Amino acid sequence: MKFAKRVAGTQNAGLNDLYTAPDPQQISFAGGYPDPAMFPQKALQVAMGEAMTNRAAFQYADSWGFRPLRDQLAAMMAADGIKTSGEHLIITQGAQQGIDLTARLMLNPGDGLVVEAPTYLGALAAFNQYEPTYYEAPMQADGMDLVALKKILMTHQVKMIYTVPDFQNPTGAVMSLEKRRALVRLANQFDVLILEDGPYRFLRYEGTTLPPVKVFDTEGRVVFLGSMSKILSPSLRLGWLIADPEIMAGIEALKGAADVESSALIQRAVSQYLSRVDFPAHLAQLRKTYRQKRDVMLDALHCHLPADFTITDPQGGFFLWLQGPKGLDMTALQREVLLPAHVSVVAGRNLSPAHSMVSGARLTFAAPAIGDIEPGVQRLAAALSQGARQ
Numbered sequence: 438m439k440f441a442k443r444v445a446g447t448q449n450a451g452l453n454d455l456y457t458a459p460d461p462q463q464i465s466f467a468g469g470y471p472d473p474a475m476f477p478q479k480a481l482q483v484a485m486g487e488a489m490t491n492r493a494a495f496q497y498a499d500s501w502g503f504r505p506l507r508d509q510l511a512a513m514m515a516a517d518g519i520k521t522s523g524e525h526l527i528i529t530q531g532a533q534q535g536i537d538l539t540a541r542l543m544l545n546p547g548d549g550l551v552v553e554a555p556t557y558l559g560a561l562a563a564f565n566q567y568e569p570t571y572y573e574a575p576m577q578a579d580g581m582d583l584v585a586l587k588k589i590l591m592t593h594q595v596k597m598i599y600t601v602p603d604f605q606n607p608t609g610a611v612m613s614l615e616k617r618r619a620l621v622r623l624a625n626q627f628d629v630l631i632l633e634d635g636p637y638r639f640l641r642y643e644g645t646t647l648p649p650v651k652v653f654d655t656e657g658r659v660v661f662l663g664s665m666s667k668i669l670s671p672s673l674r675l676g677w678l679i680a681d682p683e684i685m686a687g688i689e690a691l692k693g694a695a696d697v698e699s700s701a702l703i704q705r706a707v708s709q710y711l712s713r714v715d716f717p718a719h720l721a722q723l724r725k726t727y728r729q730k731r732d733v734m735l736d737a738l739h740c741h742l743p744a745d746f747t748i749t750d751p752q753g754g755f756f757l758w759l760q761g762p763k764g765l766d767m768t769a770l771q772r773e774v775l776l777p778a779h780v781s782v783v784a785g786r787n788l789s790p791a792h793s794m795v796s797g798a799r800l801t802f803a804a805p806a807i808g809d810i811e812p813g814v815q816r817l818a819a820a821l822s823q824g825a826r827q
């Protein structure tokens with residue numbers, strides 16, 4: 438069949454390389470999965486049962502989502518700094534759909550799109566469908582390189598900037614307060630939309646929480662995405678998008694065209710769950726667990742890693758970035774050395790549109806069992822030194 442061009446762009450995004458062949462002995466630092474032990478299975482079962490007692494849970498509803506849930510999430514985000522109401526918040530199928538719908542709203546083929554390098558692979562897969570012209574702004578320890586961004590904005594037509602300011606996937610970096618303000622100023626100056634993807638916001642293990650970029654939005658040009666995937670369960674496919682009315686009207690129309698609405702049953706269950714449990718206490722428990730895992734991974738890496746590799750030092754989220762020496766091909770190393778040693782990472786190659794991050798890799802400490810982290814790092818470090826010698 439003669440498929441549309443967008444299919445090839447998305448198939449080549451590298452998503453398939455993420456999840457390596459099943460190997461029962463493998464310790465995986467690859468997939469960005471939450472720790473399955475942290476799913477509040479019982480509480481969700483009760484909430485789901487309760488939601489099912491209402492006939493409306495089985496009926497079509499509207500594309501905006503279940504209003505009580507929208508109000509609950511808006512209140513949660515208001516406590517986090519974004520002064521909003523349920524009216525300005527739409528429910529999506531995870532943050533992934535928020536990325537897709539915003540790109541669909543904004544991008545004609547060839548339109549300029551700035552992404553961080555490296556960035557979230559799934560976002561690139563979504564963006565590829567709309568055939569943008571990509572520009573890469575390198576990641577720094579304090580977030581996107583704004584000098585590079587300004588240069589891009591001064592020399593090219595850009596419609597949208599995609600950023601993960603909090604515990605970025607894949608580096609774990611946090612954008613500084615000054616950069617958050619300056620990013621909005623630049624977007625205002627050059628008339629660009631900012632897509633702020635924030636699924637890790639509530640997973641800070643140390644340091645002070647910074648306000649979302651959306652807080653500094655003076656002209657209604659920042660779209661904020663949230664998600665229950667990392668803090669409750671990804672299978673709920675429950676995310677939210679906050680934007681100003683003009684953008685929202687477009688998003689709502691596109692959401693209706695894409696999937697009519699998110700599941701009313703799931704939305705009601707999540708709403709029940711949030712009203713029954715102490716969600717801040719649940720978040721505190723998550724932070725405690727992931728902080729421990731992060732510490733184990735950082736200690737092990739500092740102890741075992743060969744001297745020519747460096748790592749980032751994430752204050753939250755799921756990920757850190759491992760940077761190898763110049764010229765190293767992490768994809769080849771994974772295939773030839775890491776996988777045979779029963780350990781896996783996400784090689785950097787596909788984590789930027791220009792494949793500029795070939796000698797780095799993303800590691801997660803969230804999914805592996807805590808007892809597997811140190812042995813996994815030992816395997817990884819031994820394999821990396823072996824690979825570097827070859």
Ligand code: PMP
Pocket residue numbers: 469530531532533534557559601606634636663664665666671675676
């Ligand atoms: N954005 C980022 C930065 C992510 O890391 C992820 C999940 N890996 C997503 C979006 C998609 O998450 P969701 O399950 O909410 O669609």
